Amino acid sequence: xxxxxxxxxxxxxxxxxxxxxxxxxxxxxxxxxxxxxxxxxxxxxxxxxxxxxxxxxxxxxxxxxxxxxxxxxxxxxxxxxxxxxxxxxxxxxxxxxxxxxxxxxxxxxxxxxxxxxxxxxxxxxxxxxxxxxxxxxxxxxxxxxxxxxxxxxxxxxxxxxxxxxxxxxxxxxxxxxxxxxxxxxxxxxxxxxxxxxxxxxxxxxxxxxxxxxxxxxxxxxxxxxxxxxxxxxxxxxxxxxxxxxxxxxxxxxxxxxxxxxxxxxxxxxxxxxxxxxxxxxxxxxxxxxxxxxxxxxxxxxxxxxxxxxxxxxxxxxxxxxxxxx
Amino acid sequence: xxxxxxxxxxxxxxxxxxxxxxxxxxxxxxxxxxxxxxxxxxxxxxxxxxxxxxxxxxxxxxxxxxxxxxxxxxxxxxxxxxxxxxxxxxxxxxxxxxxxxxxxxxxxxxxxxxxxxxxxxxxxxxxxxxxxxxxxxxxxxxxxxxxxxxxxxxxxxxxxxxxxxxxxxxxxxxxxxxxxxxxxxxxxxxxxxxxxxxxxxxxxxxxxxxxxxxxxxxxxxxxxxxxxxxxxxxxxxxxxxxxxxxxxxxxxxxxxxxxxxxxxxxxxxxxxxxxxxxxxxxxxxxxxxxxxxxxxxxxxxxxxxxxxxxxxxxxxxxxxxxxxxxxxxxxxxxxxxxxxxxxxxxxxxxxxxxxxxxxxxxxxxxxxxxxxxxxxxxxxxxxxxxxxxxxxxxxxxxxxxxxxxxxxxxxxxxxxxxxxxxxxxxxxxxxxxxxxxxxxxxxxxxxxxxxxxxxxxxxxxxxxxxxxxxxxxxxxxxxxxxxxxxxxxxxxxxxxxxxxxxxxxxxxxxxxxxxxxxxxxxxxxxxx
Numbered sequence: 001x002x003x004x005x006x007x008x009x010x011x012x013x014x015x016x017x018x019x020x021x022x023x024x025x026x027x028x029x030x031x032x033x034x035x036x037x038x039x040x041x042x043x044x045x046x047x048x049x050x051x052x053x054x055x056x057x058x059x060x061x062x063x064x065x066x067x068x069x070x071x072x073x074x075x076x077x078x079x080x081x082x083x084x085x086x087x088x089x090x091x092x093x094x095x096x097x098x099x100x101x102x103x104x105x106x107x108x109x110x111x112x113x114x115x116x117x118x119x120x121x122x123x124x125x126x127x128x129x130x131x132x133x134x135x136x137x138x139x140x141x142x143x144x145x146x147x148x149x150x151x152x153x154x155x156x157x158x159x160x161x162x163x164x165x166x167x168x169x170x171x172x173x174x175x176x177x178x179x180x181x182x183x184x185x186x187x188x189x190x191x192x193x194x195x196x197x198x199x200x201x202x203x204x205x206x207x208x209x210x211x212x213x214x215x216x217x218x219x220x221x222x223x224x225x226x227x228x229x230x231x232x233x234x235x236x237x238x239x240x241x242x243x244x245x246x247x248x249x250x251x252x253x254x255x256x257x258x259x260x261x262x263x264x265x266x267x268x269x270x271x272x273x274x275x276x277x278x279x280x281x282x283x284x285x286x287x288x289x290x291x292x293x294x295x296x297x298x299x300x301x302x303x304x305x306x307x308x309x310x311x312x313x314x315x316x317x318x319x320x321x322x323x324x325x
Numbered sequence: 326x327x328x329x330x331x332x333x334x335x336x337x338x339x340x341x342x343x344x345x346x347x348x349x350x351x352x353x354x355x356x357x358x359x360x361x362x363x364x365x366x367x368x369x370x371x372x373x374x375x376x377x378x379x380x381x382x383x384x385x386x387x388x389x390x391x392x393x394x395x396x397x398x399x400x401x402x403x404x405x406x407x408x409x410x411x412x413x414x415x416x417x418x419x420x421x422x423x424x425x426x427x428x429x430x431x432x433x434x435x436x437x438x439x440x441x442x443x444x445x446x447x448x449x450x451x452x453x454x455x456x457x458x459x460x461x462x463x464x465x466x467x468x469x470x471x472x473x474x475x476x477x478x479x480x481x482x483x484x485x486x487x488x489x490x491x492x493x494x495x496x497x498x499x500x501x502x503x504x505x506x507x508x509x510x511x512x513x514x515x516x517x518x519x520x521x522x523x524x525x526x527x528x529x530x531x532x533x534x535x536x537x538x539x540x541x542x543x544x545x546x547x548x549x550x551x552x553x554x555x556x557x558x559x560x561x562x563x564x565x566x567x568x569x570x571x572x573x574x575x576x577x578x579x580x581x582x583x584x585x586x587x588x589x590x591x592x593x594x595x596x597x598x599x600x601x602x603x604x605x606x607x608x609x610x611x612x613x614x615x616x617x618x619x620x621x622x623x624x625x626x627x628x629x630x631x632x633x634x635x636x637x638x639x640x641x642x643x644x645x646x647x648x649x650x651x652x653x654x655x656x657x658x659x660x661x662x663x664x665x666x667x668x669x670x671x672x673x674x675x676x677x678x679x680x681x682x683x684x685x686x687x688x689x690x691x692x693x694x695x696x697x698x699x700x701x702x703x704x705x706x707x708x709x710x711x712x713x714x715x716x717x718x719x720x721x722x723x724x725x726x727x728x729x730x731x732x733x734x735x736x737x738x739x740x741x742x743x744x745x746x747x748x749x750x751x752x753x754x755x756x757x758x759x760x761x762x763x764x765x766x767x768x769x770x771x772x773x774x775x776x777x778x779x780x781x782x783x784x785x786x787x788x789x790x791x792x793x794x795x796x797x798x799x800x801x802x803x804x805x806x807x808x809x810x811x812x813x814x815x816x817x818x819x820x821x822x823x824x825x826x827x828x829x830x831x832x833x834x835x836x837x838x839x840x841x842x843x844x845x846x847x848x849x850x851x852x853x
Contacts, residue, residue, distance in 0.1 A: 035727035037444035039369040041751045041761060043771030046449055053442065081361045081368070082517075083442040083495050093518060148548050155556035163556040164355070164549060165542050166519050269544040269553075271518030279545070282693070284724045 005305065012301040019297045020071070023290050024064050032056075033080050033284035054080055067290070076294065077287030079280075086291035090273055095175045096166060097265070097272030101257040103179065103188060104196035105250065111196075112203025113246070117234065119204065120211025120242075131204060138201030147194045147267035154190060162187050164269040191268040195261055199253055206249060210242030217241075243314050251307035252300075259296040352536040352834075354846050355550050355559035359543035361444075363515055364498035365483035365506075366437040369445045374481070375843035376541070379523060381483030381506035384411060384430065385476050389837040389848070390653065391587065391753030393476050397425065397484055397507065403796050406471040411479075413462040417530050419486045420505045427458045432487035440495065450478040473796045477752040483508075509533060509847045518543065523846075534847045541846065551829075554579065560834055563844045565827040567640045567696060573829050583827040584838030585644055585651050588749035589758070590695055592688075592705070592819040594622055595742040597779035602734070603687040603742035607715070615684055616742065622816035624674035628712040629705055630666040635822055638700045642827060646820035648809050649748070649758040651840075656755025656792075656805030661813055663820075671712045683713025689730065690745035692720040696824055702745050705821075730777050739777045746777065747824070749842060755805040759789050763812045780817040 034050050042050075051057050055066070067077060076087045119128040155163035167187030169176040178184025214220060215238065223233050258273075265274035273292065280288035358372040365377035378386065386396035398411040417425040434456045438448035454472075457465045466475060486505050493503035504512040509531065510523040521541040525534055542559060544550040547566040551573070553559045565573065565581065573579045594616040595601040601614040615621045631645035644651065647663035675683060686709070690702035699720040706716040720726075733740030750757040765781040766773035772786075773779075785808050792804035813820070826842050836849045 031724040032728035035731060036724055039445045040775060041757060042445060042449050043774045044768045045771060050444060078442060080444055083367060151549065151552045156552055163558045164544055164553045266546050267549050269542065269549060275518055282724060
C-alpha cells in the first residue's frame, strides 16, 4: 500500500507541473491586467511603470520560469490587485468555503441516502415517486436561480433567514467557524442547502439504483431466510453494498464543491474562495487564478487518493494497486 | 462531556451576540464593489478612494457635486503663477490623539507616489510638485509651469499620519495598525469578502454621522443586493440595477435616490488610419477610412436616436449628452446641446461625402463595464444600419476589451474602428476628458492617454494647453468651453448620454446623491 501511495504522489507532481504550464500560458493569453488595475486618468508613463512593476514586460517563458522557481519555495506569487501573497489570500478564505462544503455534503448524505434507500426498497409507492420527481428538479434547476428564489422566499417574503453574508463567527481550534452560533447557523443554512441540492439529488438517485440492485441479490434473500431483522438487513447488508458508487461520486463532487462553489458564494455573498476566484478571473488577477487552480489540482489528487483508500476499507475485494491499461 | 461543552459555547456565544446589536446605532450598507486595500495610497480606484476619505481626510474634500470644499486645508490661493499656498486646519487630531501638522502633509507627498506593488498610484497627481513647509500650519506647493489644477489634484488623495505611516506597509494599513487618520470614521476591522467595520470619530472637526457604527458588506450580485435590502439585512445599497428601479420606486418601504454622474458614454472613431480594419465597402471590399471625413462622423452622430437609448435601453435612467460633462461642471460649454435625431440629415451628409449607399462597419464595446453597455452598442448598430451604414456588433468582457481597444493593434495602436467607452472626470472639470480623450496622443507629455480614436486637432490642443496654464478661473473656464466646442463640432468623439447613479435605502434613510459615482457612507442620514 505504501508503494502505491508513493507512486501516486509522484504522479501527482507530474500532473501539477503540466497543469501549471497549461494554466499559466492560458491566463496569459487573455487580456491585459493593466487595464483592469489602473485608474483611467493615469498617463502613459504611469501605465508603463505598472507594466514594468508587475513584470508584464518580460517574455512569457521568463515569467513562467520565475513563477516555477518561486513556487518551489512555496511562493505562488503576489496578487496584482491586493498586493498580498496569493496563497495567503486563498488560505484566508478557505475555512468559509470548507465549512460550507462540509455542511452541504453532510446535508446531501444525511437526507439523500435515507430517501434513496427508501425509494429503492418501495419503488412503486407514491412517496418514492415523489422523491424521484423532486430529485429531477434538484439536479436540473440552475443553482443561481434556486439560490435567488430561496432568498426571495425565506429572506424577503417570510423573513426567517438572513439573505447574505456569513454572520457571526467563533474561533474553533484557531479557525473561524460559523456553525457554533445561532446567527452563524442561520446564515449558513440557505447557501449550504443551495449547494447541497444538486448533490442530494445525485445521492438519492445513486442510492436508489444501488438498493434496487442489491435487494435482489442472493445474500439478501439468504439473510431474510435466516430471519435477520429487516432493519439490520437494510442498515448493514444493503447500505454497505451501495456505498461504493456513492463514495466515488461524492469524492469527486466534493472536490468540485470546494473548488467551484462560485455561483452559490456569489449569490449569497459568502466570503469564500469561490468569490475570490470569480473576482480574480473578472479582473485578470493572474497570480490568484494560477494559485487557485494549482490548489484545486492538489485537492483533487488528494481526494482521489482518499477515495481509493476508502474503497479498500468498504470492499475487501479491492486491492490497492496501479491500474494498468 | 464534550457535547455539553459545545452546547455551552453555543449558549454563551448566543447571549453575547444579543446586546451588541440592541444598543449601538448601526448602519449596514451593501456595496457592489469592495476596496482592494485599506491603504489610502495603494490603489487609485473608486471603491478604495470612497472609503479612504472616511478614515483619512484630504486637504480639499469634494462635495456631492465635486465642488471643492475645505478639508484639512481651510483656505488656498495662488501666491504667484507657479506657487500655491495652503493654510491648514488647526486643532485637528488623529484618531490616536496626536495633532495634525504640515509634517504629515509633507510625509504624504513622499509616500503616496511610492507605495511598493501599487497597481495604480497617485503619482499622476503628485509628480512635478515641490512642497515646502512654511510653518506648522502653512505649506507652499510649487510647479515649474503654471498649474491651475492644483486644488483639484489635492482633492484626490488622502493625508496620512507621519507617525504611523513611516515604514508602514500596505499590510499594516489592512490590519488596522497604521489605519490612523483624521477622518470622520475610525477603522475597526476588515474581513475581506465579508465585511468592513467603521466607528464614528467623536472628536471629528466637521459634521459627524448619527451612526455609532457603520458596517459595509460587499454584495457583488445585483439581484442579491436588492434582495438584501428588501429582506432588511442591509439598510442601504448602491448601484441599483436599472431593471429594478421602477419597481423599487413603487415599494412604500424603499427610498430610491439618484444623481446624474460625471460619466459620459461616448463613441470614439478611428481617425488615424488610412484603412481602418473594421470598416469595409458594401460587400466586404477595402475602402479608404470614411471616418476621416468630418461629414461621415457628423452623419453617425445624427443617425443616433439618443432619446430612444435613454428611454428604452436605459429605462429612463440616463440623460442624453451633447458634450463631455453635464451642465453645472466647470468648463462646460453653454452652447452645446445634444444633437437631435435626424436620419434624413445623416443620409444626405453621407451622400455628400461620397457614400450614398453607406458602408460596412463593426462597433466594439464591453459587456460588463458600463450600465447596459452591450445593449447600447446593439441599439446603435441598428440605428446606423437604418441610414445605410451596415453595422455589426461585437462585445466582450472588459478584461479583454480594454487592452484591444487601447493597444490591440500593431505597434500598440488601438485595434478597433469604432468603440463604445465611458469617461468619468475624476477632477470634476472639463480638462480631464479633453486632456485624456481628445488631445493629440503625446506619450512624452502624457496627453491623450485614452485617445482610442487618435483624434488630433491642433486648434483644440492649443486651446487646452493654454487653459491648463491659465490660473485665472474665469479665463480658464472660457478656454475649456471653447476647446470643448471645437472638438465636439469637429466630432472628435460622439457623446451619447450621461449615466445616472442610483442608490436605494429603507424608507426614512437618506443620502446626498453624488455625481462622482461614489458612496460616501458617512453622509447617509435618517429623516428625523
